Amino acid sequence: MEEYSVSANLDRLVEDIVKENRAKAEEIRREGLTHIEDDFSKARDEANRDADQITRNTKTECNAVVNRRVSQEKQKARLAYLTEKNKVLDDVMREAETKLVEFCRDGTRYRPFLLKSIVRGMEAIPSQKVKVALSEADLRRYRDSKLLEDALAKTQTTKTAVLSDKPIETTGGAVVTSQDGTMRVDCTLEAKLELMKTQLLAEISKMLFAS
Amino acid sequence: MKRIVEAEKESEQMLEMAKREISEARKDTPNRIASMRQQILLEASEQREKALADAERAGAQEAERIALEAKRQVESLSQIPKDRRRRAVERTIELLLS
Numbered sequence: 001m002e003e004y005s006v007s008a009n010l011d012r013l014v015e016d017i018v019k020e021n022r023a024k025a026e027e028i029r030r031e032g033l034t035h036i037e038d039d040f041s042k043a044r045d046e047a048n049r050d051a052d053q054i055t056r057n058t059k060t061e062c063n064a065v066v067n068r069r070v071s072q073e074k075q076k077a078r079l080a081y082l083t084e085k086n087k088v089l090d091d092v093m094r095e096a097e098t099k100l101v102e103f104c105r106d107g108t109r110y111r112p113f114l115l116k117s118i119v120r121g122m123e124a125i126p127s128q129k130v131k132v133a134l135s136e137a138d139l140r141r142y143r144d145s146k147l148l149e150d151a152l153a154k155t156q157t158t159k160t161a162v163l164s165d166k167p168i169e170t171t172g173g174a175v176v177t178s179q180d181g182t183m184r185v186d187c188t189l190e191a192k193l194e195l196m197k198t199q200l201l202a203e204i205s206k207m208l209f210a211s
Numbered sequence: 212m213k214r215i216v217e218a219e220k221e222s223e224q225m226l227e228m229a230k231r232e233i234s235e236a237r238k239d240t241p242n243r244i245a246s247m248r249q250q251i252l253l254e255a256s257e258q259r260e261k262a263l264a265d266a267e268r269a270g271a272q273e274a275e276r277i278a279l280e281a282k283r284q285v286e287s288l289s290q291i292p293k294d295r296r297r298r299a300v301e302r303t304i305e306l307l308l309s
Contacts, residue, residue, distance in 0.1 A: 021222030032233030077281030
């Protein structure tokens with residue numbers, strides 16, 4: 001009976017030793033795997049963060065791609081529109097210039113304008129004696145007329161005026177200078193056109209393009 | 212006594228085996244991590260390429276819409292009524308002669 005008891009105790013002891021060490025082995029495995037999984041998990045989190053950063057950057061890149069494309073096209077469209085708009089404005093200006101040439105040929109309508117131009121020039125020159133220069137056509141047409149007398153009468157001054165023999169290059173209007181040539185007032189259509197160009201273009205644009 | 216020694220020995224082997232297994236697993240960890248990281252970044256990169264291609268397409272579509280609208284606007288300039296154009300010419304002359 002006693003022999004049986006010793007043997008049973010020995011069995012239990014051996015079993016305990018094995019059981020205990022199996023548990024230790026399991027603990028080693030568990031701890032080891034936990035560490036490995038922790039490392040893996042940290043690395044995965046880091047990779048996911050990097051991937052998120054790529055995604056965020058991608059959104060910015062995509063917006064830039066769309067914006068660049070849209071902006072290029074808008075610029076192109078704007079340029080095309082402005083080019084066409086300028087073409088229309090140029091056409092209108094050219095048409096107006098052609099009509100002005102016709103207007104200058106019509107003596108009845110043109111004379112009052114020419115008179116007004118000369119008066120404006122005379123009034124702007126502060127000297128007593130002035131010289132009035134006209135285009136070759138106007139010189140021929142008005143040399144022997146009372147153009148200057150009429151102009152002087154309109155200024156209501158005691159000024160004197162003479163016609164210059166030298167014709168000027170102009171569609172219409174006059175250039176008035178002081179007798180000594182130190183002062184000069186350009187009252188030609190070309191000068192007025194140049195002076196008023198911005199205003200004219202704005203006015204035409206308003207009339208043509210305002211919706 | 213002999214059985215106890217054997218049990219100790221067996222236990223020792225079990226512990227050694229567990230340590231070896233963990234050591235092997237540790238040795239393989241950098242490769243597993245690299246592979247996992249590569250996979251995650253590859254997916255992100257593929258999504259980026261796809262998103263960029265989509266953005267290019269969306270940009271091109273929007274650009275096409277703008278181009279069409281621009282064409283329509285440019286065409287409308289050449290369709291200004293003659294009467295309005297004539298009035299603009301007359302107004303220009305009127306301003307110049309005033």
